Amino acid sequence: xxxxxxxxxxxxxxxxxxxxxxxxxxxxxxxxxxxxxxxxxxxxxxxxxxxxxxxxxxxxxxxxxxxxxxxxxxxxxxxxxxxxxxxxxxxxxxxxxxxxxxxxxxxxxxxxxxxxxxxxxxxxxxxxxxxxxxxxxxxxxxxxxxxxxxxxxxxxxxxxxxxxxxxxxxxxxxxxxxxxxxxxxxxxxxxxxxxxxxxxxxxxxxxxxxxxxxxxxxxxxxxxxxxxxxxxxxxxxxxxxxxxxxxxxxxxxxxxxxxxxxxxxxxxxxxxxxxxxxxxxxxxxxxxxxxxxxxxxxxxxxxxxxxxxxxxxxxxxxxxxxxxxxxxxxxxxxxxxxxxxxxxxxxxxxxxxxxxxxxxxxxxxxxxxxxxxxxxxxxxxxxxxxxxxxxxxxxxxxxxxxxxxxxxxxxxxxxxxxxxxxxxxxxxxxxxxxxxxxxxxxxxxxxxxxxxxxxxxxxxxxxxxxxxxxxxxxxxxxxx
Ligand SMILES: Cc1cc2nc3c(=O)[nH]c(=O)nc-3n(C[C@H](O)[C@H](O)[C@H](O)COP(=O)(O)O)c2cc1C
Numbered sequence: 001x002x003x004x005x006x007x008x009x010x011x012x013x014x015x016x017x018x019x020x021x022x023x024x025x026x027x028x029x030x031x032x033x034x035x036x037x038x039x040x041x042x043x044x045x046x047x048x049x050x051x052x053x054x055x056x057x058x059x060x061x062x063x064x065x066x067x068x069x070x071x072x073x074x075x076x077x078x079x080x081x082x083x084x085x086x087x088x089x090x091x092x093x094x095x096x097x098x099x100x101x102x103x104x105x106x107x108x109x110x111x112x113x114x115x116x117x118x119x120x121x122x123x124x125x126x127x128x129x130x131x132x133x134x135x136x137x138x139x140x141x142x143x144x145x146x147x148x149x150x151x152x153x154x155x156x157x158x159x160x161x162x163x164x165x166x167x168x169x170x171x172x173x174x175x176x177x178x179x180x181x182x183x184x185x186x187x188x189x190x191x192x193x194x195x196x197x198x199x200x201x202x203x204x205x206x207x208x209x210x211x212x213x214x215x216x217x218x219x220x221x222x223x224x225x226x227x228x229x230x231x232x233x234x235x236x237x238x239x240x241x242x243x244x245x246x247x248x249x250x251x252x253x254x255x256x257x258x259x260x261x262x263x264x265x266x267x268x269x270x271x272x273x274x275x276x277x278x279x280x281x282x283x284x285x286x287x288x289x290x291x292x293x294x295x296x297x298x299x300x301x302x303x304x305x306x307x308x309x310x311x312x313x314x315x316x317x318x319x320x321x322x323x324x325x326x327x328x329x330x331x332x333x334x335x336x337x338x339x340x341x342x343x344x345x346x347x348x349x350x351x352x353x354x355x356x357x358x359x360x361x362x363x364x365x366x367x368x369x370x371x372x373x374x375x376x377x378x379x380x381x382x383x384x385x386x387x388x389x390x391x392x393x394x395x396x397x398x399x400x401x402x403x404x405x406x407x408x409x410x411x412x413x414x415x416x417x418x419x420x421x422x423x424x425x426x427x428x429x430x431x432x433x434x435x436x437x438x439x440x441x442x443x444x445x446x447x448x449x450x451x452x453x454x455x456x457x458x459x460x461x462x463x464x465x466x467x468x469x470x471x472x473x474x475x476x477x478x479x480x
Contacts, residue, residue, distance in 0.1 A: 004225075005244050006198040006294055009078055010052060010067060018049045018074045019067060025055040028063070030130035032056075036065050036297045036304075045071045045302075052292070056124035061287075063124040064294040068201055069304030075311050078201035079224060087333060089224065090209075090315020093202075095323065098222030098229075106232035106243035109286040114236060118285040119164040123247065124293050129265040136161045137264060138249070139295045139305075141196040141207040142169065143239055144180035146214075147189070152239065153180050154207035154217035156296065156305075159195065159280075160261050167251070168259040168277045169193070176213050181253045181278065190252035192237035193280055198246030198294040203229055208312045210342060210369070218242070236283035246294060247287040251280040265299030267306060267340045270416050301344075302337050309341030317346065317369060327361055329353060334383045335371070343414060345373040347383040352376075352436050359404060362432035366406045372415070375433045380475050388472035392435040402434040446480045453477075 004012075013019040026032055032053055039048055050067035068078045076083040113119070125136040138159040145152045153176045159169045171178040177193075184191035196203070202224040206217040222228050231240035234250050241248045261277035298305035314333040321330040329351040336345040346365060352358040358376040365374050375389065378396070382388045397403075412418030412428035419426055446452065460466075469477075 004078065004080060004202070005200055006064075006067070006204075006246060006292065009201050010050070010064065010292070012077060013050060013067065013074055014052075016073075016077070018070055018077070019052055019064075020049045022051060022053045023055065025057050026053050027057050028059070028124050028126045028136070030127060032063060032065060032124075032126045033128045033130050037300065039066060039070070040297070040302050040304075041300070046073075048074075050074065053124070059122060059124040059293075061122075061124050062290075062292045063126065064198075064292050065126075065297045066304050067294060068204065069296065069307035071307070072311065075205075075307060078205065086311055087315045087318050090312065091319040091322065093220055093223035094316065094319045096223045097216065097219035098225075098227065099216075100218040100222060100231045100240070101228040102240065103230045103232050103243050106230070106241075107288050108241065108243055108245040108248050109232060109235065110289045111291075112235055112284060112286045114284045116165075118249075118282050120161050120167070120249075120282065120285075121164050123249075123285070125161055126295070128297070129271070129299060132271055133264055134160070134262075138167065138195050138197075139298055141199060141204055142171075142177055143194040143196055143241060144177045145192060145239055146180050147183040147187070147191075149214070151214055151216065152218070153177060153213075154196075154203070156207050158264055158298070160264070162259065162279070165282045166259075167280050167282065168261040169253070169280055170261050170264075170277055179213065185253055185255040185278075188255050190254055190281075192234070192239045193251050193253055194234055194237065194239050194241050195247075195249040195251075196242055196245050197249070198292055199242040200225070200229065200244050203242050203245075205308065205312055208308045209316050210313055211316070234284075235286055246291040247285065249282060250284040250286070251282045253278045253280050266414070267298060267301055267303070267343070268414060268416055269300050269339075301339050301341075306337040306339070306341035306344070310335035310337035310344070313342045313369075314346070317365065320368070321348075321361065321365070325364065329357075330361065331379045332383055340372075340414075343370045343372060345375065346371045347375045347377060347389060349377050349379045349381060349383050350436075351379055355438075358436040359402070359432060359434045362434060363404055363406060366404075366409055366430035366432055370410065371430070372410075372428070373431045373433070376436055378436050380479060381435075382471040382475060385470070385472050388475075389435075391472075393433065395441070396437050397433055397435040398438065402438075404432040404434075406430040406432065444476050444480050446476055449477050449480050452480065 048070040181191035206221040230243040408427035413425040
């Protein structure tokens with residue numbers, strides 16, 4: 001697909017009624033945060049939409065949220081594919097990355113505000129959990145760089161606004177952003193860092209992918225769009241930033257300066273704690289003339305964050321299993337975004353080669369990812385249909401032989417089900433359920449396909465209500 005800008009995407013999704021405008025003036029201290037929560041909590045996925053707030057009290061800018069991650073359909077539109085093509089699009093983008101190109105002029109720098117003129121309160125940054133979060137939070141792509149290799153990294157790390165010119169960024173100590181900033185701060189140098197707001201959707205999505213350290217997200221985004229992503233030099237720091245973005249917030253991590261971050265609503269459904277995190281001094285804000293401030297909605301699942309992280313990382317895991325580890329019989333991967341996105345439940349369809357193959361593959365995924373439950377299924381099961389999966393768990397899994405518990409597979413700090421040990425989070429375990437066929441169980445207990453197809457005509461002739469054949473029924477009929 002040719003590169004789609006955030007603006008184009010909003011237009012396209014609006015035509016599909018997957019984006020709705022809010023014309024009345026809203027208060028960023030509570031209204032957008034609550035409305036987007038109602039959207040995810042109250043509506044079924046097929047009816048969800050992104051929100052474009054046209055007027056935010058105290059800011060000249062519009063505010064958008066839930067755009068890419070309202071549903072699987074919206075996410076697929078952002079990638080320029082049909083929903084069933086998302087995984088293969090990721091496999092292709094990861095296998096065929098395209099290096100970004102440098103440009104001299106960029107729309108993201110139509111307006112440049114430096115130093116004291118770069119005020120965070122001018123942006124419509126919302127409070128996401130009114131009554132609980134201590135401050136507004138920036139929830140978008142964060143760009144850092146390794147000082148020694150020059151290789152940049154993109155991740156999404158929530159960031160607490162302290163005042164107009166400083167923030168505390170939730171760089172996870174084990175994450176790649178931390179690794180990069182340390183290459184500067186360990187030598188007493190300020191580390192360049194930028195928040196990229198409203199970049200092209202492929203760039204934003206690449207930032208949610210769990211990639212090996214050193215692999216360029218910008219190149220993967222190029223692989224997804226089929227053309228190089230244009231980057232421009234930032235105005236006050238040594239970073240190349242996505243040229244099509246709506247805003248770039250430039251800053252420096254100050255060596256040795258640490259502030260309290262949190263509490264912030266977490267993906268596990270509870271409020272997180274308060275922890276020490278790096279302080280950043282904002283050096284500039286650059287933006288388009290009529291910029292839209294787009295931020296990802298996270299916290300209680302399902303959310304934009306769990307949809308994006310689930311759909312992205314299902315594609316990443318499929319590519320890893322098939323191409324890096326050499327498991328060509330893995331056909332499909334789905335992460336259930338009703339919990340955590342990249343830390344919840346993954347369902348994997350494969351054709352096992354031997355009696356231990358699916359269990360072995362499941363244990364591999366348990367150990368190499370943050371996912372907590374791994375359900376292994378045959379390719380004749382619709383892994384996105386909970387009713388079909390539940391049938392397979394009963395019909396094809398014998399608990400005494402087909403369940404593996406992988407203990408101490410993860411540090412339990414993000415998992416409220418883990419009992420603390422001496423006041424600290426204990427080790428978290430994983431569950432592998434092997435619900436693949438263990439024997440030739442014979443034909444399905446359905447009439448043969450010919451009869452069932454002929455009966456469709458009888459159904460119609462009898463004036464019974466129309467229906468779309470669910471994938472699970474089709475898969476069963478194909479073997480009947
Ligand atoms: C809305 C949203 C907020 C996120 N917040 C954080 C965060 O504060 N800290 C973190 O380590 N990961 C966070 N993540 C997950 C990371 O962005 C994701 O794991 C990414 O792959 C990390 O990139 P890295 O491996 O290059 O560090 C968030 C994801 C989303 C979509």
